[in-house]
Amino acid sequence: MSAKALGPVRRKFAPWNDPSAVPLIKIRDVSKAFGSFTAVNNVSLDIYEREFFALLGPSGCGKTTLMRMLAGFETPSAGSISIAGEDLAGTPPHKRPVNMMFQSYALFPHMSVEKNIAFGLEMDKLPKGEITARVEEMLKLVKLETFAKRKPHQLSGGQRQRVALARSIAKRPKVLLLDEPLGALDKKLREETQFELLDLQMALGMTFVIVTHDQDEAMTMADRIAVMNHGQFVQISPPAELYEQPVSKYVADFIGDINLLEGRVTKNERGHIVLGSEVTGGRIESLGETVAGLGDKAWFAVRPEKVSIDLQPPNDPTVNTASGTVWDIGYVGDISVYHVKLDNGGTMRASIANTRRVVERPISWEDKVFLTWAPDSGIVLTK
Amino acid sequence: MANPLQAQNRRWILTAIPYLWMVIFFLVPFFIVLKISFSNSEIAQPPYSPVFDFLTDGWDESLDKLTSLTTDNYLRLIQDSIYSSSYLSSLWIAGSSTVMMLFIAYPIAYGMARAPKSWRPTLVMMVILPFWTSFLIRVYAWIAILSEEGLLNSALAWLGVIDEPIQILSTNTAVYIGILYSYLPFMVLPLYSNLEKMDDSLIEAAKDLGCTQIGAFWRVTFPLSLPGVIAGCFLVFIPAVGEFVIPDLLGGSDTIMIGKTMWEEFFNNRDWPAASGVAIALLIILMIPIMIFQANEARQQEAGR
Incomplete structure (x- = not known):
């Protein structure tokens, strides 16, 4: 089965087909067990720089666990994860070159919008002037300039989502992890935001890894999608291949x-x-x-x-x-x-x-x- | 239609009950104490004058009695240093034990909130369990522990740490121990209920953005637990200021607290007006922390909505 039969897929961006391309994230034989339950079962995966990668699957398929291992909130039971050639085993979350946008947004309720966005920059002990400039830039990027002094509870769901996004990209991480980033938005807003995220990712040149159970979301945004079930990858393909050339009845039925x-x-x-x-x-x-x-x-x-x-x-x-x-x-x-x-x-x-x-x-x-x-x-x- | 009217009547009755309760069991006794605090001490039954009797007193007589009311008791509170030192010492003991309590209770509450979910009800139970025994009995138990031939001294002597018993009972140390022990749940429970509902992903977000575990605690967990800290502190401080049983049973002759002073005025000196004055003054002093506490609670409720 080859993608060439169908011509180039969505964008002329396919480092996974280039044998000389060096992946940014290397996941090798990674497993994670919670007691007797195996959440992630011996998976390997390469994700390339500037890629928009989606982990798609039903709840309990292990996609969130895999993402949390990338962020450092869970330790793999077996296998290794490296980013930009650096093995992350034993690296705590606060020292990893990744940032995460949480499903619940996890905005600090006692801090204003600008304080939330500045949080990571202050942790990095950046000079004050630079922090102010970066926060302003982020506010502009997510169109929340006039909301800088508000507290999270004074914002709408869509605005909170954008603050969470701004906070997670403020440190310019190599990789941005997004856990169901649009899950709490209503349908119309979700569709708009999908394209905003896509434009943002292109503009920033960042690598995005998104976890979602919404196939439309994954199909619209991702360069490649990994369909997961029972802790394993069933298929890793660009959206069109996944749709037109599913490898199994499970994938065929799950997508569309x-x-x-x-x-x-x-x-x-x-x-x-x-x-x-x-x-x-x-x-x-x-x-x-x-x-x-x-x-x-x-x-x-x-x-x-x-x-x-x-x-x-x-x-x-x-x-x-x-x-x-x-x-x-x-x-x-x-x-x-x-x-x-x-x-x-x-x-x-x-x-x-x-x-x-x-x-x-x-x-x-x-x-x-x-x-x-x-x-x-x-x-x-x-x- | 009679129905809306009936519903309105029912609503009136329902709201009237708590008010009636407050009037009978709080306002009326309060005004009686207030009135006694302006009376003169007498060796009689009741031990103060004037005694109003609205059934037999005429207008002139009532007016005479009213003019015989006095502010002497309050003047004495200011003039006699025993009172001011009692108040100050009470505030100091209550304040410092509240601070000590915070340092003891916060780690306990934090540990409880972090414990596996299935353990938490048991842990809460263990904090509340002492309440199942009478307060007085528990304070007496401390006498048995702290006295010169008590459990603590015997244990230390047996271990060879001390040669002769150390004097703990009848000192301020014993009072502190008693307050810390008795009021611990009042600090632990509000802190626990605050820490328990805190979203774990906030801590993860802080770490993700570059905070260490300790950094995340000071920047996120602690500031967000402040309402719990405030609630706990006042729930300990307010009753501890007026505490009588603990200083009386565990403290020595040099332990002066306002609750003890009031008790002595009332029962030893049989000076009801002076004791009432002490009580009213204490209420006024505690009004400020009570109002701060109430404002904190109201803010919490609003935030929770």
Whole structure:
């Protein structure tokens, strides 16, 4: 599987594909156990300078523990972590070249906004003039100049979030760790802030590592995403690869929406795979590679937006198709998701962009429909 | 409609109950004491005059009695140095034991708040447990510990630390020990409740920004615990100023505290007016710390909202 088939991904920034690039953060065989519970299980990871890296997973998957080990709040049970070539074992949090933005923001309630931002700089014993200048710069960056003298409890949630951000970047750390930074904001503000963070990261040239359970957040902002489950990485890829080329049913299902059609491999040669599937009552043609042998169980995974829905059967009988009746329609505004009960049992979803401004859609409940998809629209998964 | 009216009546009754309670059990006794403090001492029953009797006294008689009220008792408080030295010594003993208490109680409360969550109820219980025994019995127990043939002296002698018993009982040291022991929970509990609800991520944030563990304590934990410190200090200081049992049982003849002086006026000298004057003056002196304490509590409640 290669990203090249899809062309360059989002930005022309891919040091992870460059064998000569030296990673900024090296995580090697790191484990962390709390009693009998293994939160992080033998993971290795390289993160590069200026990268926006996301740790994504459900709660309890170990993403926060991994981040806390980077910050120095937890000690790995095994393995090593180094930043810029320096092994961090035994380095306490206050001596690490990283800063963290806390999920709860952790603003000091007894200090004003400017005192909060100045805190780290004062710890570094910077000259007074420089501290004042840096605090002013930070306030300007997060557009809070007029709030310098306020206490945290006099600010809105969004303003507090920005103070927390300003405080964590004031020391210009090599790496900024962000623990669910947008979790407490409402949807609209969250979407705006995602792009603000992205611009900020580009402008500062800092390395960001973000922990989130929100896939939209990770997809929008990150250069690469590590999907975690049960303390391990399931897949580490740029967003588009993660979405279009998931390595497992878990990833396919965790990121976005997916139809998983079970079948058995009847042909596998030269990038051409055919599955015999009872779900669709026929053959599923697919392009790509798979490790599955003939007769092995496999799943064809195809995203709903890549499935066409029609009232007429396809003209070409060789095309991938399944027939059924419309069971449910989810109208979201920009798209409509059709839940189709297949004639052979099982369900499939097809989503159609609502490009025309009409209230009555041509396809309605109980309609007999035909679903079709191209051979290169999905991927064959074996696990 | 009778309903809103009924609801209003019910509300009136509900709010009236605590006020009625305060009037009967605080205001009325207060005014009785206030009145006695302006009376003259008599060898009679009751031991003061005038005694008002609104049923039998005529107008003139009442006016006569009113003019016979005197401020002598208060003048004596200023003129006789026994009183001023009692007040000062009480304030000093209460103040210095409050400070000592803070140094003892803060680490205890901090340790409790940092202990694993499952231990905390047990630890709180252990702090409160002594209250299950009568205060008087616990003070008497200290006599048994501190006296010349007491547990402490016997233990020290047995260990060979001392040759002859040291005099602790009937000294100010014993009074300090008694106050520190008796009032410890009043300092520990407000501190604990403050430290316990403190967000751990604040400490982590401080460390993340370059603070050492000790630095984070002084810059974040301690300033944020100040309301608890203030509450604890006043909860110890205010009752300790008027303490009578501890100096009477553990202190010596040279221990003078205002509670003891008042008791002596009342029971030994049977001078009710003087004792009442002492009590009213003490109340006025304590008014300032009580008001600071109340303001602190109000601010806390507002911040908690």
